[in-house]
Amino acid sequence: MTTLAEEQKVAQPRASSHHVAELLFRFRELGIVLALVIVVGATTIDNHLFLSATSVQQLLSGAAIVALLAIGETIVVVTRNVDLSIGSVLGISAYAVGVLYRDHPHVPLLVVFLLALGIGAACGVVNGLIVTVARVPSLVVTLGTLYIIRGIDGAWAGGNQVNASMLPESFNKIGYGTVAGIPYLGIIAIVAVAIATYAMRTFRTARDFYAIGSDPAAARLAGIPVGPRVFLAFVLSGGIAGVAGAIWLSYFGSVDAIAGVGYEFQVIAAVVVGGVAIFGGSGTVLGAALGALLLNTINSALVVVNVSSFWSQAVAGALLVAAIAFDRLIALRVAPVLRTRRRARG
């Protein structure tokens, strides 16, 4: 029985590194908060205005829309899928809201948001159906719908633009208003993230998302309705992107055919930096939202310390790669014991 004794000897040091790895896995958010503190601290030393009220307001508002989109993206990514169409969904929804106001200036706010939600959810239904029924990888499906939706948006909008003067004051106020110094946008994002974080932790359906992303085959064996759940994830992501479109319009005040181009990559970057595993199964909405805040803050910080905005892109990219490398590293640290056992059979 030398083999057994040897195995235990080897397993011992690994067990403790499991604990560290597990801790890091579970509290990824702490790392992001830490990074955030460092960035803000360092920048403030350079320029104390970085922590002024207006500056912080801008940081919050700027991150809010990406954070909102990140909620939906997190849900999709957790199921081991990806939704690339959110930027286009945001764009078409924003334009639709603009046109609605242009043609019917007195339409109630509730109707506006229902329209945005409906458009987004409809796009999500299309994505979800193709992914779950036709079984096409989501990367391909949503890359396709990214262009399709953008194309429809472009054909519809043409060279037209809806600008702030056509929008009612009550709507514009969502974009710039504040309560006790906190911008509405920030409040909306914080509340949405809080609700989503709680929901993802508390409901069976949400737990199913994690299970599916963790091991789709096992999820099926465990009797989880994999297809309907993945479908739901896309509908949620689409719906959130739709609502984000309305909010986007209120923030920027004008919309044309290229609204929201490229948002999907900012959002996915935020999600990954926020510790959501790109191959599904783990990660939190809170982490993704913090990731959005971190990336946005770094962007602003580099501007404040007079670094060109091209560099901020490079920094965002480097963070992304670092986050993924970190994930792999942890996975590799945790996996060895499991893997040697697996090889022993078959």
Added chain:
Amino acid sequence: MLALEHAEKSFGAVHALEDGDIALFAGEVHGLVGENGAGKSTLVKILAGVHRPDAGRLVLDGEEAIFDNAKQSQAAGIAIIFQEPTLFPDLSVAENIFVGMQPLKRFRRIDGRRMRREAAAVFEQLGVRLDPDRLARGLSIADQQLVEIAKALTTNARVIVMDEPTAALATTEVERLFSIVETLRARGNSVLFVSHRLGEIFAICQRVTVMRDGRHVLTKPIDELTIQSVIRAMVGRDMDALFPKVPAESGRVVLKVDRLTREGVFTDVSFEVRSGEIVALAGLVGAGRTEVARAIFGIDRWDAGSVQIDGKSLPPGSPTRAMAAGIGLVPEDRRQQGLVMDFSIERNIVLASLDSVRRAGLIPRGAERRFAKDWAVRLQLKYGKLTNPVWMLSGGNQQKAVLAKWLARRPTLLIVDEPTRGIDVGTKAEVHRLLSELAARGVAVLMISSELPEVLGMADRVVVLFEGRVMREFAQAEADEDAIMRAATGTVEEAA
């Protein structure tokens, strides 16, 4: 309690199960044994609701039941503990136990505290210590099985099916599993215990069912059986004369494997293959046969020992060097590893011999075509056009294409892993003829096979592995099905 009657199941042209029959009773541990491919796993998957039988019926508490999916089988009180536990690595142990049926509190929220409490209670009941809060990632196979068993208990499963639960366990872990099985039995559960290890079957089962070639052979109380009689029932079939090995002069030692060890996979494996000889590596699934072959070919590294080709040592972990030394490997899974399915037939055949076809770094189409055609004719490959993708070929002809690919390199040692799995009888005989001719021409052949008649008909010598160790080595004259099976199930004293 639960019975499967005359179940049939085919996958394409393969009859995995022709007459599956089993009856399980409360408070009883029922053993299910049979050779590889006897249909045990298919039977288990029917009980699990993964497969639907083509014919036959499933009777639960005297009424016919139909399971369309895993959920229905679970709801009927059947829990399956698969050989590969199917846990979610990113979820905690407690979450794994309650996946899909978490206890809820108001507003359909998951009651996390109750979930953890109940998980802890189940572990207490089983007499094991496992933290419900830790992630499933990194749990040992034994612990993963415990989580699956705990899951079965929390769903109040009455029938618990364990498919080769001990295959990956160490001795102490097996003992712990046995005491848990005993607890389950005492609680009035019905346990179906599928295992290759006859010793274990006789240690914990009250009744045994033997299957062979997809058919039910016998079901008897354990005290009416002996290990001998079970083995006879497992292999008892007529030898057919399908396997003509032309006797060949065995010459110099081509392959010498000396105390080869890969930690946790195989240990101290030593054997030789001479030119002109076919040596079979026999053993059950999981005995480490394929792994030894992979190590020799350099796909996996080894930790200790050595591999010599014609007296020269091979470095570990380099397929390029292995190929240069003259080794060819026809892998078990030709679709995944042996062929590029979307490539044409000719490209697949030429793939391993590009060096001899290449002119100034380019591959002339004409030369490629001539080269491929030559080998296709030699192996009597049946094809439409050489430019057709290789997936259009039948299974047997695909296998010939893989053989052609390696023979074209004129190897000194050819390793074939399950060369005739899933191919029809006629082609099978042709593959055997080919291997035999190769040996006659002085090639050393190492054949891994789970089919005993094939092993007995083809091999000059048989090396039997059991749990990663060489259990025995037989010369052709001393090998028979009983003896090989006994060695493969670990029921003989270890070879000196």
